[in-house]
Amino acid sequence: MKTPSRKSQSQTHLVAKAIANKERRKLYARQTKPYGSVLLGLGFAGLVGWSITAPTLLAITLGIWIDFRFPSPFSWTLALMLAGLTIGCLIAWEWVSKEQKRMAKSQPPDDFPQSPADSPNQEEGE
Numbered sequence: 001m002k003t004p005s006r007k008s009q010s011q012t013h014l015v016a017k018a019i020a021n022k023e024r025r026k027l028y029a030r031q032t033k034p035y036g037s038v039l040l041g042l043g044f045a046g047l048v049g050w051s052i053t054a055p056t057l058l059a060i061t062l063g064i065w066i067d068f069r070f071p072s073p074f075s076w077t078l079a080l081m082l083a084g085l086t087i088g089c090l091i092a093w094e095w096v097s098k099e100q101k102r103m104a105k106s107q108p109p110d111d112f113p114q115s116p117a118d119s120p121n122q123e124e125g126e
Contacts, residue, residue, distance in 0.1 A: 044099070051095060052088035059084025 063077030 048092045048096060051092045052085070055088040055091065056081060056084040059087075 059080040060077060063075070063080035066076040066080075
């Protein structure tokens, strides 16, 4: 009978640690429910949507006003719509990244942090 190699034992140990971390985090999330219900998640999605929609609609309104007030071959409505959409997306991106950082801070730390070198998918000699 062949005995397992040292490499396969260490990979098995790393996989077991990763599974233990994932299970611990799931149990923590079920017990604390730090982010509320599904309705809170839907509300957050609505807020992100409006953070994109509001600047876009304001820019379109301004563009229409400029186009009617000062006619020109250039479409201010289209240009400002793209600018408003870009600004709205940047606002949403910032907001979501801040929320993601806040959520990551509230998670319990890993008992067994893994470095990329400890990854079970990493082969020796790569």
